[in-house]
Amino acid sequence: MRQSHIRNFCIIAHIDHGKSTLADRLIESTGAMRREEMSEQVMDRMELERERGITIKAKAIRLNYTAADGNSYLLNLIDTPGHVDFSYEVSRTLAACEGAVLLVDVTQGIQAQTLANVYLAMEHNLEIIPTLNKVDLPSGEPERVMDEVESVLGFSEAETLRISGKTGVGVPELLETIVKRVPPPGGDPKAPLRALIFDSHYDQYKGVIAYLRVVDGRIKTGDRLKLMGQGTTLEVLEVGYFNPRECPVSSLEAGEVGYIATGLKTVGDCSVGDTVTSLVEPAHAALAAYRPAKPMVFAGIYPTQASDYHELREAMERLKLNDASLSYEMENSPLLGHGFRCGFLGLLHMDIVYERLEREFGLSLVVTAPAVSYYITRTDGEVITVVNPSELPAPADIARMEEPWVKIRILVPSNYIGTVMEMEREFGGIHRHTEFLGHATGTEGTQRVQLDYDMPLRSMLTSFYDQLKSRTNGYASLDYEFDGYRDARLVKIDVLVNNLLVDAFSRIVPPEQAQDVGKSLVHKLKEVIPRQLFNIPIQAAVGGRIVARADIAAKRKDVLAKCYGGDITRKRKLLEKQKEGKKKMKSIGQVEVPKEAFFSVLKTDIK
Numbered sequence: 082m083r084q085s086h087i088r089n090f091c092i093i094a095h096i097d098h099g100k101s102t103l104a105d106r107l108i109e110s111t112g113a114m115r116r117e118e119m120s121e122q123v124m125d126r127m128e129l130e131r132e133r134g135i136t137i138k139a140k141a142i143r144l145n146y147t148a149a150d151g152n153s154y155l156l157n158l159i160d161t162p163g164h165v166d167f168s169y170e171v172s173r174t175l176a177a178c179e180g181a182v183l184l185v186d187v188t189q190g191i192q193a194q195t196l197a198n199v200y201l202a203m204e205h206n207l208e209i210i211p212t213l214n215k216v217d218l219p220s221g222e223p224e225r226v227m228d229e230v231e232s233v234l235g236f237s238e239a240e241t242l243r244i245s246g247k248t249g250v251g252v253p254e255l256l257e258t259i260v261k262r263v264p265p266p267g268g269d270p271k272a273p274l275r276a277l278i279f280d281s282h283y284d285q286y287k288g289v290i291a292y293l294r295v296v297d298g299r300i301k302t303g304d305r306l307k308l309m310g311q312g313t314t315l316e317v318l319e320v321g322y323f324n325p326r327e328c329p330v331s332s333l334e335a336g337e338v339g340y341i342a343t344g345l346k347t348v349g350d351c352s353v354g355d356t357v358t359s360l361v362e363p364a365h366a367a368l369a370a371y372r373p374a375k376p377m378v379f380a381g382i383y384p385t386q387a388s389d390y391h392e393l394r395e396a397m398e399r400l401k402l403n404d405a406s407l408s409y410e411m412e413n414s415p416l417l418g419h420g421f422r423c424g425f426l427g428l429l430h431m432d433i434v435y436e437r438l439e440r441e442f443g444l445s446l447v448v449t450a451p452a453v454s455y456y457i458t459r460t461d462g463e464v465i466t467v468v469n470p471s472e473l474p475a476p477a478d479i480a481r482m483e484e485p486w487v488k489i490r491i492l493v494p495s496n497y498i499g500t501v502m503e504m505e506r507e508f509g510g511i512h513r514h515t516e517f518l519g520h521a522t523g524t525e526g527t528q529r530v531q532l533d534y535d536m537p538l539r540s541m542l543t544s545f546y547d548q549l550k551s552r553t554n555g556y557a558s559l560d561y562e563f564d565g566y567r568d569a570r571l572v573k574i575d576v577l578v579n580n581l582l583v584d585a586f587s588r589i590v591p592p593e594q595a596q597d598v599g600k601s602l603v604h605k606l607k608e609v610i611p612r613q614l615f616n617i618p619i620q621a622a623v624g625g626r627i628v629a630r631a632d633i634a635a636k637r638k639d640v641l642a643k644c645y646g647g648d649i650t651r652k653r654k655l656l657e658k659q660k661e662g663k664k665k666m667k668s669i670g671q672v673e674v675p676k677e678a679f680f681s682v683l684k685t686d687i688k
């Protein structure tokens with residue numbers, strides 16, 4: 082296909098504004114797949130997923146479209162990850178496109194991720210097609226939302242489309258607009274190969290499959306290639322595209338989007354953002370600087386049963402094959418035994434990993450409270466990175482402490498400004514900017530406001546997001562980006578159960594909150610640890626000083642008490658049953674703690 086007849090684009094939107102629904106509609110209306118077939122296809126994929134234990138999803142779909150001008154066009158729809166945790170992947174995806182369909186839900190208007198995505202698309206000089214979606218909904222307010230789109234983003238009504246991804250209204254116009262407004266790809270087909278990797282996954286049979294956009298030159302099956310950032314070399318086993326089925330072809334040319342099968346064993350060798358070139362005739366410069374994923378959030382992951390450690394290790398190794406952003410190191414906790422300290426891109430990433438480990442690998446796990454990484458300059462001048470709160474040196478050994486901050490942007494109806502400001506104060510945020518979006522429409526509280534803050538990342542790892550949602554009745558949307566390290570003044574709280582230090586419960590907090598957090602931790606523990614045959618003191622300490630204490634009074638419980646007489650089988654049965662119950666327990670010295678208790682305490686809000 083001639084480059085002038087190719088259009089590479091993506092759909093950008095806030096969560097739930099209808100990205101997937103519109104993508105399906107585009108596939109259907111260009112005839113790539115019939116509606117009945119699409120559900121079949123989804124089923125097939127799920128079967129395959131179950132079989133191979135990985136998620137197979139077409140990250141770029143090629144659509145053939147005959148436009149009103151009578152010409153055939155090749156439209157590449159590239160999927161963008163929908164969450165801020167994966168913002169680097171989003172930016173690489175945008176770099177593979179020339180245009181973006183910006184969807185705004187007419188029942189919701191502009192949300193935090195709408196803005197974040199638009200700014201990213203502008204940075205990449207993409208042609209943006211503003212599109213109001215869900216116009217079939219009677220509860221929609223297209224005029225108000227149009228006003229926002231115009232005043233906040235600067236798009237005129239004439240250039241903004243109105244569609245329903247669900248009913249298909251306006252979709253033919255959208256396809257025509259993509260052909261007319263999105264520029265064809267540039268790039269030199271005769272220059273040495275340069276292709277950008279914007280996604281990758283591991284396939285058991287073909288090794289790592291890399292999705293790429295060929296910028297210059299061409300890729301053929303059998304080519305020997307090199308990654309300019311990571312230095313990996315590989316031979317191309319297969320070249321192809323998705324329509325949305327896998328379609329192998331002999332080559333991909335400049336301007337085209339598709340995949341290569343590399344035979345590589347882990348996605349870490351072939352990561353998003355790197356530039357692929359030819360090994361024999363390499364290009365001089367990469368397309369952009371390659372930046373390996375950097376974990377921002379850390380937590381310990383341990384098996385509930387110490388004997389499951391080896392299974393956990395195998396599961397981590399397998400997950401890592403498919404997730405270059407996951408990092409882990411073996412860790413040994415006096416309480417939890419052998420496990421891993423893992424690094425994640427953010428909280429969502431952490432949840433995904435944890436869920437996959439439990440669901441796909443059938444493991445029962447304990448996850449410690451998420452924490453950030455601190456830079457500590459010791460009094461002897463050595464700089465160390467601390468990712469496990471229990472390893473923070475004593476205050477007397479710390480000359481300087483730094484922690485990561487984020488810039489956050491919150492969008493809310495104006496009647497919640499006070500609520501958000503109060504919350505930000507509680508969570509240590511610093512106000513930077515307030516801006517009213519669109520025009521007031523008369524009804525109080527309908528105008529929306531953008532509030533920008535700086536905040537320690539540490540605060541984001543607490544109940545911040547849940548509280549923001551509940552205190553604004555679900556109206557707030559949030560977006561954030563990393564903003565470097567700043568000086569911190571924090572202390573470590575240790576928790577002692579029956580005079581034993583429980584490292585998994587250690588927290589790092591501002592000194593003025595130490596007492597409250599300590600109290601909340603010990604009371605929570607008191608609630609969830611079942612009474613035992615002896616008294617159990619629970620203490621929270623900062624340095625050597627106890628800041629909170631609670632006691633669990635002794636209770637006698639004898640499962641055999643009811644078995645008078647000598648029915649030995651009955652006794653054995655009861656003891657077996659009790660043993661089963663104990664499997665779900667963790668022991669802190671002599672104290673048995675149910676797994677759920679761990680979770681509820683690890684999640685205790687620490688603000």
Ligand SMILES: Nc1nc2c(ncn2[C@@H]2O[C@H](COP(=O)(O)OP(=O)(O)OP(=O)(O)O)[C@@H](O)[C@H]2O)c(=O)[nH]1
Binds near residue numbers: 101217218
């Ligand atoms: N009435 C109506 N509902 C729609 C339309 N487009 C999407 N929806 C509904 O809105 C919800 C979210 O749509 P999705 O397509 O899953 O949204 P998304 O943006 O892909 O969501 P994420 O993948 O979570 O980011 C679903 O319940 C859809 O059925 C539309 O044009 N009209």
